[in-house]
Amino acid sequence: MSTDTPNTGQDAPVYQHVLRVADLSTSAETSFELIPTAAECKAIADDLGLPALRKVRFKGTLVARGKRDWQLKAQLGATVVQDCVVTLDPVTTRIEEPVSRRWVRDLPELEAGDEIEMPDDETLEQLGPEIDLGEVLTESLALALPLFPRVDGAELDQRNFAAPGVAPMSDEDARPFAGLSALRDQLAGKSDSDDDGK
Structure with missing residues:
Protein backbone atom coordinates (compact mmCIF):
# COMPACT_ATOMS: atom_id res chain seq x y z
CA MET A 1 0.00 0.00 0.00
CA SER A 2 2.93 2.31 0.46
CA THR A 3 5.10 3.96 -2.13
CA ASP A 4 8.39 5.71 -1.63
CA THR A 5 8.35 8.71 -3.92
CA PRO A 6 11.63 10.40 -4.97
CA ASN A 7 12.13 14.07 -4.38
CA THR A 8 11.30 15.29 -7.88
CA GLY A 9 9.94 18.74 -7.03
CA GLN A 10 11.81 21.65 -5.57
CA ASP A 11 9.38 21.93 -2.65
CA ALA A 12 8.90 18.19 -2.16
CA PRO A 13 9.96 16.73 1.21
CA VAL A 14 13.46 15.25 1.25
CA TYR A 15 12.10 12.00 2.70
CA GLN A 16 8.76 10.58 1.62
CA HIS A 17 6.73 7.49 2.40
CA VAL A 18 3.32 7.96 0.84
CA LEU A 19 0.11 6.08 1.62
CA ARG A 20 -2.86 6.43 -0.70
CA VAL A 21 -5.94 7.08 1.43
CA ALA A 22 -8.12 5.10 -1.00
CA ASP A 23 -5.99 2.01 -0.30
CA LEU A 24 -6.27 2.20 3.50
CA SER A 25 -8.62 -0.13 5.36
CA THR A 26 -11.40 1.65 7.27
CA SER A 27 -12.19 -1.46 9.33
CA ALA A 28 -8.71 -2.24 10.67
CA GLU A 29 -5.73 -0.17 11.77
CA THR A 30 -2.78 0.22 9.44
CA SER A 31 0.56 -0.38 11.17
CA PHE A 32 3.81 1.12 9.89
CA GLU A 33 7.48 1.28 10.80
CA LEU A 34 9.88 3.58 8.99
CA ILE A 35 13.66 3.24 9.38
CA PRO A 36 15.40 5.63 6.97
CA THR A 37 18.61 4.42 5.32
CA ALA A 38 21.95 6.12 6.00
CA ALA A 39 21.58 8.14 2.77
CA GLU A 40 18.04 9.18 3.70
CA CYS A 41 19.19 10.17 7.21
CA LYS A 42 21.88 12.36 5.64
CA ALA A 43 19.29 14.04 3.40
CA ILE A 44 17.04 14.72 6.40
CA ALA A 45 20.01 16.00 8.43
CA ASP A 46 21.04 18.36 5.61
CA ASP A 47 17.47 19.62 5.32
CA LEU A 48 17.28 20.36 9.06
CA GLY A 49 20.80 21.78 9.30
CA LEU A 50 22.12 18.95 11.48
CA PRO A 51 25.75 17.75 11.36
CA ALA A 52 24.50 14.16 11.69
CA LEU A 53 21.39 12.05 12.19
CA ARG A 54 21.31 8.35 12.99
CA LYS A 55 19.21 5.56 14.44
CA VAL A 56 15.89 6.96 13.26
CA ARG A 57 12.75 4.93 13.78
CA PHE A 58 9.13 5.99 13.30
CA LYS A 59 6.57 3.39 14.31
CA GLY A 60 2.82 3.61 14.80
CA THR A 61 -0.67 3.11 13.44
CA LEU A 62 -3.21 4.85 11.25
CA VAL A 63 -6.85 4.37 12.19
CA ALA A 64 -10.02 5.55 10.45
CA ARG A 65 -12.20 7.92 12.46
CA GLY A 66 -15.65 7.69 10.93
CA LYS A 67 -15.84 7.47 7.15
CA ARG A 68 -13.80 10.53 6.25
CA ASP A 69 -11.11 11.17 8.88
CA TRP A 70 -7.87 9.47 9.97
CA GLN A 71 -5.77 9.48 13.13
CA LEU A 72 -2.08 8.69 13.50
CA LYS A 73 -0.44 7.65 16.77
CA ALA A 74 3.26 6.90 16.64
CA GLN A 75 6.57 7.01 18.46
CA LEU A 76 9.59 8.78 16.98
CA GLY A 77 13.06 7.78 18.07
CA ALA A 78 16.24 9.37 16.74
CA THR A 79 19.81 10.19 17.69
CA VAL A 80 20.74 13.67 16.52
CA VAL A 81 24.01 15.61 16.51
CA GLN A 82 23.89 19.40 16.79
CA ASP A 83 26.43 22.18 17.28
CA CYS A 84 26.75 23.46 20.84
CA VAL A 85 25.43 27.03 21.02
CA VAL A 86 28.39 28.02 23.22
CA THR A 87 31.44 26.12 21.94
CA LEU A 88 30.24 24.77 18.56
CA ASP A 89 31.37 21.31 19.70
CA PRO A 90 29.10 18.42 18.64
CA VAL A 91 26.23 17.60 21.03
CA THR A 92 24.53 14.22 20.71
CA THR A 93 20.92 13.91 21.89
CA ARG A 94 18.58 10.94 21.95
CA ILE A 95 15.01 11.91 21.08
CA GLU A 96 12.00 9.80 22.06
CA GLU A 97 8.81 11.63 21.13
CA PRO A 98 5.15 10.58 20.87
CA VAL A 99 3.53 11.84 17.67
CA SER A 100 -0.18 12.38 17.08
CA ARG A 101 -1.86 13.69 13.92
CA ARG A 102 -5.43 13.84 12.67
CA TRP A 103 -6.43 14.34 9.06
CA VAL A 104 -9.99 15.55 8.51
CA ARG A 105 -11.87 15.93 5.25
CA ASP A 106 -13.84 19.00 6.32
CA LEU A 107 -11.19 21.19 7.91
CA PRO A 108 -12.46 24.80 7.64
CA GLU A 109 -10.35 27.13 5.56
CA LEU A 110 -9.94 30.75 6.61
CA GLU A 111 -10.30 33.11 3.66
CA ALA A 112 -9.91 36.87 3.45
CA GLY A 113 -12.83 38.57 5.20
CA ASP A 114 -14.04 35.37 6.85
CA GLU A 115 -14.29 35.03 10.62
CA ILE A 116 -14.21 31.25 10.91
CA GLU A 117 -12.88 30.15 14.27
CA MET A 118 -10.08 27.66 13.62
CA PRO A 119 -9.75 24.67 15.94
CA ASP A 120 -7.12 24.87 18.70
CA ASP A 121 -5.96 21.31 17.99
CA GLU A 122 -2.56 21.74 16.33
CA THR A 123 -2.53 18.08 15.28
CA LEU A 124 -5.36 18.66 12.79
CA GLU A 125 -4.56 18.71 9.09
CA GLN A 126 -6.58 18.80 5.88
CA LEU A 127 -7.03 15.32 4.42
CA GLY A 128 -5.99 14.91 0.82
CA PRO A 129 -5.72 11.85 -1.43
CA GLU A 130 -2.41 10.84 0.21
CA ILE A 131 -0.80 10.78 3.64
CA ASP A 132 2.98 11.21 3.62
CA LEU A 133 4.42 9.50 6.69
CA GLY A 134 7.94 10.58 5.71
CA GLU A 135 6.94 14.22 5.86
CA VAL A 136 5.31 13.64 9.27
CA LEU A 137 8.55 12.05 10.49
CA THR A 138 10.67 15.00 9.33
CA GLU A 139 8.31 17.65 10.71
CA SER A 140 8.02 15.86 14.06
CA LEU A 141 11.79 15.55 14.32
CA ALA A 142 12.26 19.25 13.58
CA LEU A 143 9.80 20.15 16.37
CA ALA A 144 11.51 17.81 18.85
CA LEU A 145 15.06 19.14 18.36
CA PRO A 146 16.64 20.87 21.39
CA LEU A 147 16.56 24.63 20.80
CA PHE A 148 19.82 25.41 22.63
CA PRO A 149 22.03 22.30 22.63
CA ARG A 150 25.06 22.62 24.92
CA VAL A 151 27.91 20.32 25.87
CA ASP A 152 28.20 19.49 29.55
CA GLY A 153 29.70 22.38 31.50
CA ALA A 154 29.32 24.96 28.74
CA GLU A 155 27.79 28.17 30.08
CA LEU A 156 26.92 31.42 28.35
Missing part, protein backbone atom coordinates in the same frame (compact mmCIF):
# COMPACT_ATOMS: atom_id res chain seq x y z
CA ASP A 157 28.66 34.43 29.91
CA GLN A 158 29.73 37.92 28.90
CA ARG A 159 32.77 36.75 26.97
CA ASN A 160 32.02 37.26 23.29
CA PHE A 161 33.83 36.36 20.12
CA ALA A 162 34.15 38.41 16.96
CA ALA A 163 36.17 38.49 13.79
CA PRO A 164 39.57 40.26 13.91
CA GLY A 165 39.14 44.02 13.87
CA VAL A 166 35.46 43.84 14.85
CA ALA A 167 34.40 44.82 18.35
CA PRO A 168 32.48 41.97 20.02
CA MET A 169 28.90 42.68 21.02
CA SER A 170 28.33 42.64 24.75
CA ASP A 171 25.19 41.54 26.58
CA GLU A 172 24.31 45.21 27.08
CA ASP A 173 24.58 45.87 23.35
CA ALA A 174 22.20 43.01 22.66
CA ARG A 175 19.39 44.45 24.73
CA PRO A 176 16.42 45.38 22.51
CA PHE A 177 16.45 49.08 23.34
CA ALA A 178 20.19 49.60 23.75
CA GLY A 179 20.43 51.37 20.40
CA LEU A 180 17.39 53.56 21.10
CA SER A 181 18.78 54.49 24.48
CA ALA A 182 22.07 55.60 22.94
CA LEU A 183 20.24 57.60 20.28
CA ARG A 184 18.07 59.27 22.92
CA ASP A 185 21.14 60.28 24.93
CA GLN A 186 22.82 61.60 21.79
CA LEU A 187 19.79 63.69 20.84
CA ALA A 188 19.47 64.95 24.39
CA GLY A 189 23.11 66.07 24.35
CA LYS A 190 22.64 67.85 21.03
CA SER A 191 19.54 69.59 22.33
CA ASP A 192 21.41 70.85 25.38
CA SER A 193 24.25 72.23 23.22
CA ASP A 194 21.74 74.00 20.97
CA ASP A 195 20.14 75.62 23.99
CA ASP A 196 23.54 76.77 25.26
CA GLY A 197 24.31 78.37 21.94
CA LYS A 198 21.19 80.52 21.99
Whole structure:
Protein backbone atom coordinates (compact mmCIF):
# COMPACT_ATOMS: atom_id res chain seq x y z
CA MET A 1 0.00 0.00 0.00
CA SER A 2 2.93 2.31 0.46
CA THR A 3 5.10 3.96 -2.13
CA ASP A 4 8.39 5.71 -1.63
CA THR A 5 8.35 8.71 -3.92
CA PRO A 6 11.63 10.40 -4.97
CA ASN A 7 12.13 14.07 -4.38
CA THR A 8 11.30 15.29 -7.88
CA GLY A 9 9.94 18.74 -7.03
CA GLN A 10 11.81 21.65 -5.57
CA ASP A 11 9.38 21.93 -2.65
CA ALA A 12 8.90 18.19 -2.16
CA PRO A 13 9.96 16.73 1.21
CA VAL A 14 13.46 15.25 1.25
CA TYR A 15 12.10 12.00 2.70
CA GLN A 16 8.76 10.58 1.62
CA HIS A 17 6.73 7.49 2.40
CA VAL A 18 3.32 7.96 0.84
CA LEU A 19 0.11 6.08 1.62
CA ARG A 20 -2.86 6.43 -0.70
CA VAL A 21 -5.94 7.08 1.43
CA ALA A 22 -8.12 5.10 -1.00
CA ASP A 23 -5.99 2.01 -0.30
CA LEU A 24 -6.27 2.20 3.50
CA SER A 25 -8.62 -0.13 5.36
CA THR A 26 -11.40 1.65 7.27
CA SER A 27 -12.19 -1.46 9.33
CA ALA A 28 -8.71 -2.24 10.67
CA GLU A 29 -5.73 -0.17 11.77
CA THR A 30 -2.78 0.22 9.44
CA SER A 31 0.56 -0.38 11.17
CA PHE A 32 3.81 1.12 9.89
CA GLU A 33 7.48 1.28 10.80
CA LEU A 34 9.88 3.58 8.99
CA ILE A 35 13.66 3.24 9.38
CA PRO A 36 15.40 5.63 6.97
CA THR A 37 18.61 4.42 5.32
CA ALA A 38 21.95 6.12 6.00
CA ALA A 39 21.58 8.14 2.77
CA GLU A 40 18.04 9.18 3.70
CA CYS A 41 19.19 10.17 7.21
CA LYS A 42 21.88 12.36 5.64
CA ALA A 43 19.29 14.04 3.40
CA ILE A 44 17.04 14.72 6.40
CA ALA A 45 20.01 16.00 8.43
CA ASP A 46 21.04 18.36 5.61
CA ASP A 47 17.47 19.62 5.32
CA LEU A 48 17.28 20.36 9.06
CA GLY A 49 20.80 21.78 9.30
CA LEU A 50 22.12 18.95 11.48
CA PRO A 51 25.75 17.75 11.36
CA ALA A 52 24.50 14.16 11.69
CA LEU A 53 21.39 12.05 12.19
CA ARG A 54 21.31 8.35 12.99
CA LYS A 55 19.21 5.56 14.44
CA VAL A 56 15.89 6.96 13.26
CA ARG A 57 12.75 4.93 13.78
CA PHE A 58 9.13 5.99 13.30
CA LYS A 59 6.57 3.39 14.31
CA GLY A 60 2.82 3.61 14.80
CA THR A 61 -0.67 3.11 13.44
CA LEU A 62 -3.21 4.85 11.25
CA VAL A 63 -6.85 4.37 12.19
CA ALA A 64 -10.02 5.55 10.45
CA ARG A 65 -12.20 7.92 12.46
CA GLY A 66 -15.65 7.69 10.93
CA LYS A 67 -15.84 7.47 7.15
CA ARG A 68 -13.80 10.53 6.25
CA ASP A 69 -11.11 11.17 8.88
CA TRP A 70 -7.87 9.47 9.97
CA GLN A 71 -5.77 9.48 13.13
CA LEU A 72 -2.08 8.69 13.50
CA LYS A 73 -0.44 7.65 16.77
CA ALA A 74 3.26 6.90 16.64
CA GLN A 75 6.57 7.01 18.46
CA LEU A 76 9.59 8.78 16.98
CA GLY A 77 13.06 7.78 18.07
CA ALA A 78 16.24 9.37 16.74
CA THR A 79 19.81 10.19 17.69
CA VAL A 80 20.74 13.67 16.52
CA VAL A 81 24.01 15.61 16.51
CA GLN A 82 23.89 19.40 16.79
CA ASP A 83 26.43 22.18 17.28
CA CYS A 84 26.75 23.46 20.84
CA VAL A 85 25.43 27.03 21.02
CA VAL A 86 28.39 28.02 23.22
CA THR A 87 31.44 26.12 21.94
CA LEU A 88 30.24 24.77 18.56
CA ASP A 89 31.37 21.31 19.70
CA PRO A 90 29.10 18.42 18.64
CA VAL A 91 26.23 17.60 21.03
CA THR A 92 24.53 14.22 20.71
CA THR A 93 20.92 13.91 21.89
CA ARG A 94 18.58 10.94 21.95
CA ILE A 95 15.01 11.91 21.08
CA GLU A 96 12.00 9.80 22.06
CA GLU A 97 8.81 11.63 21.13
CA PRO A 98 5.15 10.58 20.87
CA VAL A 99 3.53 11.84 17.67
CA SER A 100 -0.18 12.38 17.08
CA ARG A 101 -1.86 13.69 13.92
CA ARG A 102 -5.43 13.84 12.67
CA TRP A 103 -6.43 14.34 9.06
CA VAL A 104 -9.99 15.55 8.51
CA ARG A 105 -11.87 15.93 5.25
CA ASP A 106 -13.84 19.00 6.32
CA LEU A 107 -11.19 21.19 7.91
CA PRO A 108 -12.46 24.80 7.64
CA GLU A 109 -10.35 27.13 5.56
CA LEU A 110 -9.94 30.75 6.61
CA GLU A 111 -10.30 33.11 3.66
CA ALA A 112 -9.91 36.87 3.45
CA GLY A 113 -12.83 38.57 5.20
CA ASP A 114 -14.04 35.37 6.85
CA GLU A 115 -14.29 35.03 10.62
CA ILE A 116 -14.21 31.25 10.91
CA GLU A 117 -12.88 30.15 14.27
CA MET A 118 -10.08 27.66 13.62
CA PRO A 119 -9.75 24.67 15.94
CA ASP A 120 -7.12 24.87 18.70
CA ASP A 121 -5.96 21.31 17.99
CA GLU A 122 -2.56 21.74 16.33
CA THR A 123 -2.53 18.08 15.28
CA LEU A 124 -5.36 18.66 12.79
CA GLU A 125 -4.56 18.71 9.09
CA GLN A 126 -6.58 18.80 5.88
CA LEU A 127 -7.03 15.32 4.42
CA GLY A 128 -5.99 14.91 0.82
CA PRO A 129 -5.72 11.85 -1.43
CA GLU A 130 -2.41 10.84 0.21
CA ILE A 131 -0.80 10.78 3.64
CA ASP A 132 2.98 11.21 3.62
CA LEU A 133 4.42 9.50 6.69
CA GLY A 134 7.94 10.58 5.71
CA GLU A 135 6.94 14.22 5.86
CA VAL A 136 5.31 13.64 9.27
CA LEU A 137 8.55 12.05 10.49
CA THR A 138 10.67 15.00 9.33
CA GLU A 139 8.31 17.65 10.71
CA SER A 140 8.02 15.86 14.06
CA LEU A 141 11.79 15.55 14.32
CA ALA A 142 12.26 19.25 13.58
CA LEU A 143 9.80 20.15 16.37
CA ALA A 144 11.51 17.81 18.85
CA LEU A 145 15.06 19.14 18.36
CA PRO A 146 16.64 20.87 21.39
CA LEU A 147 16.56 24.63 20.80
CA PHE A 148 19.82 25.41 22.63
CA PRO A 149 22.03 22.30 22.63
CA ARG A 150 25.06 22.62 24.92
CA VAL A 151 27.91 20.32 25.87
CA ASP A 152 28.20 19.49 29.55
CA GLY A 153 29.70 22.38 31.50
CA ALA A 154 29.32 24.96 28.74
CA GLU A 155 27.79 28.17 30.08
CA LEU A 156 26.92 31.42 28.35
CA ASP A 157 28.66 34.43 29.91
CA GLN A 158 29.73 37.92 28.90
CA ARG A 159 32.77 36.75 26.97
CA ASN A 160 32.02 37.26 23.29
CA PHE A 161 33.83 36.36 20.12
CA ALA A 162 34.15 38.41 16.96
CA ALA A 163 36.17 38.49 13.79
CA PRO A 164 39.57 40.26 13.91
CA GLY A 165 39.14 44.02 13.87
CA VAL A 166 35.46 43.84 14.85
CA ALA A 167 34.40 44.82 18.35
CA PRO A 168 32.48 41.97 20.02
CA MET A 169 28.90 42.68 21.02
CA SER A 170 28.33 42.64 24.75
CA ASP A 171 25.19 41.54 26.58
CA GLU A 172 24.31 45.21 27.08
CA ASP A 173 24.58 45.87 23.35
CA ALA A 174 22.20 43.01 22.66
CA ARG A 175 19.39 44.45 24.73
CA PRO A 176 16.42 45.38 22.51
CA PHE A 177 16.45 49.08 23.34
CA ALA A 178 20.19 49.60 23.75
CA GLY A 179 20.43 51.37 20.40
CA LEU A 180 17.39 53.56 21.10
CA SER A 181 18.78 54.49 24.48
CA ALA A 182 22.07 55.60 22.94
CA LEU A 183 20.24 57.60 20.28
CA ARG A 184 18.07 59.27 22.92
CA ASP A 185 21.14 60.28 24.93
CA GLN A 186 22.82 61.60 21.79
CA LEU A 187 19.79 63.69 20.84
CA ALA A 188 19.47 64.95 24.39
CA GLY A 189 23.11 66.07 24.35
CA LYS A 190 22.64 67.85 21.03
CA SER A 191 19.54 69.59 22.33
CA ASP A 192 21.41 70.85 25.38
CA SER A 193 24.25 72.23 23.22
CA ASP A 194 21.74 74.00 20.97
CA ASP A 195 20.14 75.62 23.99
CA ASP A 196 23.54 76.77 25.26
CA GLY A 197 24.31 78.37 21.94
CA LYS A 198 21.19 80.52 21.99
